[in-house]
Amino acid sequence: MANINDNYLKLAGSYLFRETARRRAAFIEAHPEADVISLGIGDVTLPLPQACIQAMHKAVDEMASADTFRGYGPEQGYSFLVDKIIENNYKGLGIESDEVFVSDGAKSDCGNIQEIFSTDNTIAITDPVYPVYLDTNVMAGRTGTLQPDGRYQGVTYLACNAENNFCPELPEKPVDLIYLCCPNNPTGTTLTREQLKKWVDYALEHDSIILFDAAYNAYITEEDVPRTIFEIPEAKNCAIEFRSFSKTAGFTGTRCGYIVLPKTVTGKAADGSRQALNPLWNRRHTTKFNGTAYIIQRGAEAIFTPEGKTQVKEMIGYYMENARIIREGLTAAGVTAFGGINAPYIWLKTPDSMPSWDFFDKLLNDVHIVGTPGAGFGPCGEGYFRLTSFGNREKTIEAVDRIKNSLKF
């Protein structure tokens, strides 16, 4: 008799963006004349860099001729891409080519990585958090059931809020796997090199592994924010880094990312031996994945050409100027806002601690702007609200003007 994986039944409904879309649609139906601006979903809007477009056209043409056709490639990614990644993003950090695994994106990698760990490991996540870290652990059976307070039994939640300046405190009870996202989605805040080093030291002391999501690292502007966790040398013994081209170069619909897993990172086997995680991940990656499309990898490679770099810089600059406009506009309107300096997200404190969903409705009803309620990202997101800077400039300015001029608190 086929039994299902019962852990799936523990999952809370993934209703956040469905619910925001539903409320938006209902509002538009009732007010067809309203010009609704969305600063809600974290998806890019600018086209791909020209360098990527050209590279993909060339790659498509290669697939049209038997001489240049590519069939199965290495599951870990073509060396033309892996080498560029190391040269451009990990120069001088001693990362080797068999420590980089190209994939179809950070969501897959963040979701799949837990498979190489024992199901009895404990996990720590920040709160609020990108839901994939938690949900994939629920599915794997590393948690108990969902409690009335919105938290899963057995999970360590690391509160991140204005009180601790969005820098999570080290856990009281030891944890095995620690998910950190920096720059952070949804709060748009970052850890400094010094703050991150504390986590690396903690992981080494407790034999924990840090799962470091750096999907937004291209948005970092401040000097003391690490571009990669491997800037902290000891991290090569305890960290796995996740990177993505989605937000770096507009690849949300083009799908490419990668993991960096140094061969020096180990875990403990049941027989007490130390086992390097790199060969375990290599086995997982080559058994359950067949490589990212050749055409897409050529597109990703083009990001590292001189033209590609210039075009990516312009794209990031555009979104970050939006972020500045939102952040400064909110501040001018008397709203307390975080993020938006090293990340494309602005995390605002709702006026008078208004519940997130009430603020969602107020923003939609009063000034026709759609954002994302902080409570959707975890209990500690209650009383906060996320706006994204991925929109069009004019609309972003218009949205901020509406908040400044018409939103009555």
Place this chain on the structure above:
Amino acid sequence: MANINDNYLKLAGSYLFRETARRRAAFIEAHPEADVISLGIGDVTLPLPQACIQAMHKAVDEMASADTFRGYGPEQGYSFLVDKIIENNYKGLGIESDEVFVSDGAKSDCGNIQEIFSTDNTIAITDPVYPVYLDTNVMAGRTGTLQPDGRYQGVTYLACNAENNFCPELPEKPVDLIYLCCPNNPTGTTLTREQLKKWVDYALEHDSIILFDAAYNAYITEEDVPRTIFEIPEAKNCAIEFRSFSKTAGFTGTRCGYIVLPKTVTGKAADGSRQALNPLWNRRHTTKFNGTAYIIQRGAEAIFTPEGKTQVKEMIGYYMENARIIREGLTAAGVTAFGGINAPYIWLKTPDSMPSWDFFDKLLNDVHIVGTPGAGFGPCGEGYFRLTSFGNREKTIEAVDRIKNSLKF
């Protein structure tokens, strides 16, 4: 303390193609003048159909303009592709659009599907077999350790050999999850509609699930071989089908496939309730995967245009003519050969029951041809050998001539 998933340590080395490559390289080094022909790896060699090339160029151009740019798409695949799949491959079978899940290929799907089942389910695989079914279950902990006979404890192996005409017998002890691949990799053989119906009846009787890998279905030529398991109406209560564009249209390096999972297929939950598997897979697919690249989905869609269909037919025809040449040539040389009629694989019985690896060496040394030893696909593959029809026509003819004229048994 981070513990690893100890099940990974049970895995046998995945050395098959590494070992054939090593022996090939050693031979070439010793005999640099030899013209070695490879009929070994199951990878396509013909370029992509022109219809796909044109569609992907168009899609790349769409990504270059903000008006037509595509960010995140539905994880389950764009309706433009899902609708064509149903219309062309499942017409009249009542498959609905939310029962199709587009992915980056059948390897991922075949590897990931087991996650929605309980780890205490038992599995049955044919022997010989595509290694992904087994390895992913070993990794998930559904097996014991590897035994000296090359089999994992707790797994039901369904022998497929010349004696039973490659039609596996129903298992003696009930099993929960049954992997069937038809047309079969590596044997190139098929089940008739009547034979497959026995398995569907078995699954319904024992409340088992059939995981039906139809990645090679485009190669079927005979009338009584089902194109999809859903031709057997009762299968909609017990089967999940895997499809791929890899062998259908040369997508091995372009990456697109899909699962068909009817909403009527259910499994049992711990509380005794029946749970539909479709929403469980939907949750898995949307949580651990972010959709196939837009450009690739447009390429896949083009297979279903009139030009695409013609081009795919020509491509398959080319490979199947190679298959005919190999099969008939082998038979003329006195070799017993199977497959090659509904599949691009020819599975031959080694002369005088020579061990597979010895035959590999003999073929390489005597006539400079590389194939794949049957033993690499499972204990029951011993004494068999796989040749593929994915090569170039001239080389294929030359290889067969060498076997006919120069191979001394």
